[in-house]
Each structure stands twice: as C-alpha cells, then as structure tokens.
Amino acid sequence: MARNLKDELVFVPLGGVGEIGMNMGAYGFGPASSRKWIVVDCGVTFAGPHQPGIELIMADPTFLEENADDVLALILTHSHEDHYGAVLDLWPDFDRPVFATPFTAAMLAAKRASDNIIDNVAITLMRPGKPFTLGPFTVEAINVAHSIPESNALLITTPIGRVLHTGDWKLDPTPVGGAPTDFARLAAIGAEGGPLALICDSTNALKDGISPSESDVAKVLEEMIAAAPHRVAVTTFASNVGRVISVARAAHKAGRQVVMSGRAMHRISGIARELGMMEGLPPFLDQDMFRTLPRDKIVLLCTGSQGEPRASIARIARGEHPAIDLNAGDRVIFSSWAIPGNEREVIDIQNLLLDRGIDVITRDHGLVHVTGHPRREELKRLYDWVKPQVLVPVHGEPVHLKAHAKLGRDSGIPTVLEARNGDMVRLFPEPMNFPGEVRVGELYLDGTILCTPDESGVRGRRRLSFGGHVGVSLCVAANGQVVSGPEISIEGLPEVEDDDESLAIVIKRTVSGTLKSIPPKRRSDTEMVSAALGKAIRGEVNAFWGKKPNVTIFVHRV
Ligand SMILES: [Zn+2]
Ligand SMILES: [Zn+2]
Numbered sequence: 001m002a003r004n005l006k007d008e009l010v011f012v013p014l015g016g017v018g019e020i021g022m023n024m025g026a027y028g029f030g031p032a033s034s035r036k037w038i039v040v041d042c043g044v045t046f047a048g049p050h051q052p053g054i055e056l057i058m059a060d061p062t063f064l065e066e067n068a069d070d071v072l073a074l075i076l077t078h079s080h081e082d083h084y085g086a087v088l089d090l091w092p093d094f095d096r097p098v099f100a101t102p103f104t105a106a107m108l109a110a111k112r113a114s115d116n117i118i119d120n121v122a123i124t125l126m127r128p129g130k131p132f133t134l135g136p137f138t139v140e141a142i143n144v145a146h147s148i149p150e151s152n153a154l155l156i157t158t159p160i161g162r163v164l165h166t167g168d169w170k171l172d173p174t175p176v177g178g179a180p181t182d183f184a185r186l187a188a189i190g191a192e193g194g195p196l197a198l199i200c201d202s203t204n205a206l207k208d209g210i211s212p213s214e215s216d217v218a219k220v221l222e223e224m225i226a227a228a229p230h231r232v233a234v235t236t237f238a239s240n241v242g243r244v245i246s247v248a249r250a251a252h253k254a255g256r257q258v259v260m261s262g263r264a265m266h267r268i269s270g271i272a273r274e275l276g277m278m279e280g281l282p283p284f285l286d287q288d289m290f291r292t293l294p295r296d297k298i299v300l301l302c303t304g305s306q307g308e309p310r311a312s313i314a315r316i317a318r319g320e321h322p323a324i325d326l327n328a329g330d331r332v333i334f335s336s337w338a339i340p341g342n343e344r345e346v347i348d349i350q351n352l353l354l355d356r357g358i359d360v361i362t363r364d365h366g367l368v369h370v371t372g373h374p375r376r377e378e379l380k381r382l383y384d385w386v387k388p389q390v391l392v393p394v395h396g397e398p399v400h401l402k403a404h405a406k407l408g409r410d411s412g413i414p415t416v417l418e419a420r421n422g423d424m425v426r427l428f429p430e431p432m433n434f435p436g437e438v439r440v441g442e443l444y445l446d447g448t449i450l451c452t453p454d455e456s457g458v459r460g461r462r463r464l465s466f467g468g469h470v471g472v473s474l475c476v477a478a479n480g481q482v483v484s485g486p487e488i489s490i491e492g493l494p495e496v497e498d499d500d501e502s503l504a505i506v507i508k509r510t511v512s513g514t515l516k517s518i519p520p521k522r523r524s525d526t527e528m529v530s531a532a533l534g535k536a537i538r539g540e541v542n543a544f545w546g547k548k549p550n551v552t553i554f555v556h557r558v
Contacts, residue, residue, distance in 0.1 A: 006031035009161050011199060011425040012438050017394045018201065018401065018420045019549045021045030021082045022442070024059040025165075025394070028069075028135045039066055039074045040165055042446075044085030047342055052461045053446060058086035059421070060441035060452070066513060068094060072134045075126070076100040078169030079107035080239065084503065088112055089450060090443075094117035101125045101141065103150040105238075108269045108404075114267060116250035128152060128182065128314040130316055144169035144181045145149035145214070147372030148239045149277060155320035161195040161428035164386055168201055168395065170371065171378045174215040177277050183385070190387040197427040198413075202350030202396030203373035205404035210377045212370045218246035220367045225250040225299060228331045228359075232256070233300040233314045236335040236369075238264035241272040243335055244301060251299035260284040261295070261312040261324060262303025286371045287312075288322040300324065305336035307345025317352040328357025335368045376407055383411050390415045390431045467547055468492030470510055471481075473554040476529065480520030483558060486511050493549060494539075503544060510540040526555040 009029050012404045016023030023043040028035035035552040047054035049282045055327060064071055073096050078137045084100075087108060087371070090470065097431040098121045100108065112120065126132060131140035136159065146168045156163040164186075173180050188198065191283045207336060225232050225247070232251075236243045251258045260266055272278055285293075288298065303322075304311030313332070315321040326332065332353055350360045363369050373395075374382070384393075391413045401418060408416040410485035424437035444456045467490060476484030493503050514536040515523070523529055530553040538548045 007160055007425055009034065009158050009163070009197075009428045010386055011033070011163070011197070011392060011419070012063065012359060013394060013423065014061065014418055014422050014438070014440050015064060015421055016041075016043065016082070017396075017423075018398055019045070020395065020397060020400075021430075022057060022059045022086065023395060024061070024086070025199070026064060027137070027156055027163060029160075035067070035070060036137070037064070037071045038134055038137050038139070038156070039064060039071060041077055042074055042086045042090055042180045043080070043082040045082065046134065047444070050462065051444065051458055052272040052465060054087075054444045054456065054458060055447070056085065056441050058090060058445065060439070060443050061090050063074040063438045063440070064094070064536075069503055071096055071123075072099045072137070073152060075139060077165070078102040078148055078174065080092075080148055080168065080520040083168070087121060088115075091444060097122050097124045098125050099127075099132070099139070101126060101150040101152065102435055103271065103275055103277075106275065107268070108167060109350050110267050110271060114263070120278065121327060126152075129185070131155075131157075134381050142185050143174040143181050145172035145178065145372075147242070148236065149241050149275075149371075151176050157190060157426075162188060162189075163199060163427060164199045164388070165199045166382070168202050168203070168372060169213050171381065172211070172213045175217055175247040176214045177272070178242060186382065190385050195390075195428055195552070196388050197390035197392065197431070198383070198384060198386060198393045200379065200382070201373055201403070202393040202400040203405035204371055204375045205379065205396065205400050205407060206396050207371075207448070208377070209375050211373070211375050212315045212367060214242050214246070214370060216367055217243070217335070217370050220555070221246055222250040222253060223334065224331070224333060224368070225256070226254045226460075228296075229241075229329060230295045231298050231326060231330040232301065232332045232333065233302055233313065233316070233326060233330070234246055234335050235302050235305040236260060236304060238257065238268045240304055241277055242297065244269055244272070245281065245426065247277060247299060247301055248278070248284070248337070249540050250406060252282065254299075255287075256297050256299045257282070257293060258284045258299050258301055259290050259323075260278055260301045261287040261290075265301060265303050285312065290324045295330070305334060305346070306339060306342045307347075307349055309345070311386075314349050317349045319356075325445040326353070326356070326358050329359070331361065331526075333361045333368055334363070336502065337363060337369055337371075379407060380411055383408070383413060388413055388426055390428075392417050392419050392425055394419075398481075402411050406451070439478055450472070459502055464492065467549045469550045469552070470507060470541070471552045471554075472513075472533055472537070473556075475556045475558045476523050479557055480523035482515060482523070486515070492547065501544070503541060506540050506544050506557045507537055510536050524557060529553075529555045 045057040114494040128143040138157040302312035304313035391408040422440035424434040
C-alpha cells in the first residue's frame with residue numbers, strides 16, 4: 001500500500017475508558033481528512049438504582065455514524081456483556097461485518113434467539129493465528145486466558161505501526177477448558193520489532209503479584225465438594241465455562257451428579273458442549289431431577305451469584321423455588337465475587353441461607369473464585385514481551401487507569417497516554433492525546449426504546465420515586481362555579497394518620513380552601529386556578545410531610 005506522509009494511526013475510545021463497562025473503541029488509519037475505521041467491542045453497562053427502569057446502558061455511537069462510510073468492521077474480543085452486549089442494538093444499522101470466534105458467534109446467536117431480536121448482523125468467523133485484512137489494517141487474534149472461553153487480544157498492523165489491543169486477559173498458564181495465553185506469540189511480537197502501541201486492561205492495576213490460576217480454584221472446589229456431608233450448591237457466572245467444568249469434574253470425582261438450574265447457565269453450557277468444550281463430562285441433569293437424588297449424591301450448579309432477585313439461588317434462599325430446596329447442613333459455595341453495586345443483594349441472600357442453617361462458603365473462606373484480569377506482575381511481563389513504545393491504559397475507572405499509567409512509566413515505556421472516552425489518541429507518528437475531540441455519551445435501553453439520558457424519562461422517574469404524585473381534576477363553568485370534581489388522586493405518599501390528620505385530608509382541605517379563596521369571576525381563568533392549586537398543595541404537603549410531591553392539576557372549562 002502506498003504510504004502517505006500524512007497517514008496517522010489513531011485510537012478513539014467511545015466507552016470503557018474511565019469506567020468499567022460498555023467497552024467500545026475505534027482505530028483509524030489514514031490522513032485526518034480520510035480515515036478508515038475498525039471498531040473493537042460493543043458492550044453494555046448495567047443500570048444502577050439511580051437509573052430506575054433502564055435495562056442497559058451503552059456507548060453513544062454518533063462518532064461512528066458520522067463516519068459510517070469509512071467504518072469497515074466490528075471485531076469482538078470476547079462475549080462478556082461489557083464487550084458484546086450492545087452489538088444487536090447498535091450494529092445492525094452499520095451493515096458491516098462482525099468478526100468473532102466460534103464461541104462468541106454462538107453466544108450472539110443464542111442471545112438473539114432468546115431475546116427474540118429481529119435485527120441481525122453478519123458474522124465472519126475469526127481464529128487465533130489466522131490474520132485477516134480490512135482495508136489498511138491486518139488483524140490477528142491471539143488467544144488469552146480470561147474468565148470466559150475464547151478471549152482474544154488483537155494485533156492490529158498498519159503501514160506505520162502496530163497496536164496490541166489486549167482485551168480482557170490474564171496470564172494463567174493452567175486455565176480450565178481452554179488454551180492458555182499464547183506466551184510464545186506475545187514474545188514474538190516484541191522480537192519482531194517495529195513500533196507498537198499497547199492498549200491494555202487496567203482492571204487489576206492496583207493489585208500486586210500474579211493472579212492465581214483457574215486450576216487452583218478447581219482444586220479448592222474439589223476439596224470442598226468432596227468434604228461436604230450433604231448437598232452442595234455452587235453459584236457462579238454462567239459464562240465462566242471453565243468454572244462450570246471444574247465443578248462438574250469435582251462432582252464426578254466425588255460420585256455426585258450435576259443438576260443445573262438457571263436459563264443462562266443452560267444456554268451457555270449448551271453452547272460449550274456443542275463446541276466440544278465439555279468432552280468427557282456426563283450430561284447435566286435438569287432441575288426437575290433435584291428431588292429424586294440422594295442428598296450426598298448431588299451438586300447443584302445455579303445462577304444468581306450477583307444477587308439477582310429472580311435467579312435460582314435467590315429463589316432457593318427465600319424458599320420459593322419450585323423444584324429445589326436446601327436444608328440445614330447443606331452447603332452453598334459462592335464461586336464468584338460481587339460486582340460493585342451488587343454487594344448488598346448478595347449478602348442478603350447469604351444471610352437468608354445462613355439463618356436456615358446452610359453452610360455458606362465465599363471468597364473469605366478459600367480460593368473459590370479468581371479474577372480474569374492481570375495483576376501488576378502480569379502487566380510487567382507483558383511489557384517485557386511486547387516492548388511497547390506507547391501505552392494507553394483502558395478498561396478501568398480513573399483510579400485503575402492512573403495506577404496502570406504509573407506502572408507503565410515506572411517500567412520504562414517511553415510514552416504513556418492517559419486517555420478518556422471521547423479523546424482522539426494519535427498512536428503513530430508522534431504519539432499524542434487530543435482530549436475531548438469526539439462526541440461521546442451514553443444511550444439508555446428503556447424497554448424497547450434506545451435514547452439519550454436527556455431524552456429518557458429517568459429524571460422524572462427519580463423525582464416521582466422521591467416525592468410521589470398528587471393529581472387534581474375539576475371542571476369550572478363560565479360563571480366560575482365548580483360543576484364537577486375536584487377529583488383527587490394520590491400515588492406514593494405516606495398514608496399515616498396523626499391526630500385525625502393525614503396527607504389525604506390535608507390535600508382535600510387545601511384544594512377546597514384554595515378554590516373558595518378565588519372569587520368565582522376569576523375561576524374561569526383555568527391557568528391561574530391550576531397554578532394556585534399546585535402551589536398550595538406543594539406548600540401544605542411540605543408543612544405536613546417535610547417534602548414536596550409532584551403535582552398535576554387539570555382544570556377544564558365547560
Ligand atoms: Zn471480560
Ligand atoms: Zn471486560
């Protein structure tokens with residue numbers, strides 16, 4: 001390909017840099033006026049309690065839409081929701097191929113089927129070690145260990161420089177149910193020479209040492225399952241196929257059968273089995289078999305490790321599961337950690353189980369879970385292998401990104417660029433960050449509607465959740481007489497009575513008092529009546545309750 005002196009290789013993070021979640025980034029190549037783009041990952045974040053009613057949050061793709069003609073493809077590193085959860089919502093409009101490994105492709109197809117999504121995307125399968133070309137880019141997937149099958153780093157080669165986009169990874173030389181990180185290939189990248197930028201996972205940049213292996217967890221689970229006197233239930237992330245395999249192997253060794261409960265767990269294990277990842281393991285039994293098996297011959301694998309109220313372990317803890325019950329002396333292993341924001345729900349479930357005499361085992365009792373992200377020594381080893389000229393820490397909150405940037409500088413990487421979503425990061429030539437060059441933001445998925453936070457009704461919903469709502473409706477004749485109503489509706493206000501006073505009584509009295517105080521001649525001014533009623537209700541309710549409700553007044557002229 002002919003080289004243009006104005007060619008630049010740039011990286012534009014649209015999501016996931018400055019936060020953990022909704023990862024999406026674009027790599028551009030060419031002169032500023034005519035760049036070609038490839039997009040890496042298209043993920044979601046789960047909404048928190050301050051976004052009531054919102055299902056999912058994803059990165060605003062406006063920048064890509066503005067360059068749609070020059071966007072060549074989307075490449076998925078792996079099928080965690082924070083990397084691929086928005087594909088079916090955002091990508092169909094681009095009408096460009098999606099590159100994914102067989103497991104990720106199968107996960108996407110299964111999600112589409114289970115959510116009845118009509119829109120589709122065209123998948124092109126990619127495999128580690130088989131590079132493919134997209135315009136000026138050559139892309140090679142490199143297998144890395146993580147907490148889901150087929151996680152990949154991407155080596156992106158252009159005429160003026162290369163990028164290693166790590167995706168989510170850890171070193172783990174002994175993972176379960178998948179290949180280890182391809183050390184040899186990574187080391188070869190450094191030996192090949194030529195300028196390289198490293199765009200790297202920062203999740204565990206605050207943690208010293210090397211993260212334990214998935215095989216270490218397998219050993220601990222094996223001991224805990226073998227030593228359990230009665231039933232054992234294990235809850236973990238449904239997508240952690242390696243963990244599911246470890247539990248199944250441990251059960252098999254202990255002469256126990258595996259019963260599986262939870263839709264996501266069935267779906268993902270089904271995909272893994274179809275792709276040959278569970279060879280040698282007996283089939284998992286459905287939850288209906290649970291009550292037919294002796295207590296010491298069973299291991300239950302179930303969903304709900306994040307405290308989701310409708311998932312299996314929550315329903316079991318509440319004693320509401322139709323097919324499964326646990327008793328005193330049974331054991332529940334939380335082979336997981338609570339993602340920040342979910343801790344309370346998880347602890348509530350553990351408390352319910354403990355109060356029923358069930359033995360609860362968490363990370364506090366032993367190595368029953370391990371991270372899928374690199375700690376500091378792992379990051380340093382990667383720097384040694386690939387010898388980057390430029391480091392851009394990604395996949396982290398500012399606290400993780402800062403720590404990662406310092407580690408990179410202390411390790412002697414010549415240029416460390418601390419980027420955030422919306423920056424234009426020039427990687428080569430002359431690496432430099434141009435902050436805030438690109439429009440970024442969030443999109444909310446609310447039911448079936450995709451909208452910006454401003455367009456969403458979330459602010460109003462939050463207001464309603466704090467103050468409730470009072471509605472008043474009445475009809476006034478031309479002579480000012482109230483001919484129907486006032487009808488009053490009250491929603492979400494306290495109903496306590498105090499000395500024969502209640503909010504309902506206060507509101508009723510305020511409405512009739514306010515109407516009486518307006519001379520009949522002036523009552524035909526419906527706007528004035530509405531305003532007076534609204535002000536009076538808010539004031540009187542505030543005097544009684546200490547809070548102002550949301551008020552809607554309808555005054556009709558007849
Ligand atoms: Zn991941
Ligand atoms: Zn991730």
